[in-house]
Amino acid sequence: MSLDPQLLEVLACPQDKGELTYKEDEQLLVNPRLGIAYRIDDDIPVLLIDEAQPYPSEN
Numbered sequence: 001m002s003l004d005p006q007l008l009e010v011l012a013c014p015q016d017k018g019e020l021t022y023k024e025d026e027q028l029l030v031n032p033r034l035g036i037a038y039r040i041d042d043d044i045p046v047l048l049i050d051e052a053q054p055y056p057s058e059n
Helices: 005-010
Strands: 021-023 029-033 036-041
Touching: none
Parallel strands: none
Antiparallel strands: 021 029, 029 036
């Protein structure tokens, strides 16, 4: 399933308030600046700092 593009425009990382990258195939919202990702459960982003998981840097 895919998130609504309008929702993606307004979502921000709760830690640094920056933009998140949507990884549809993994159902994750990634913050490459901090090397973390937030999962998406049943089309609902789980943007809780304590729920963030490490995500490998794309550099």
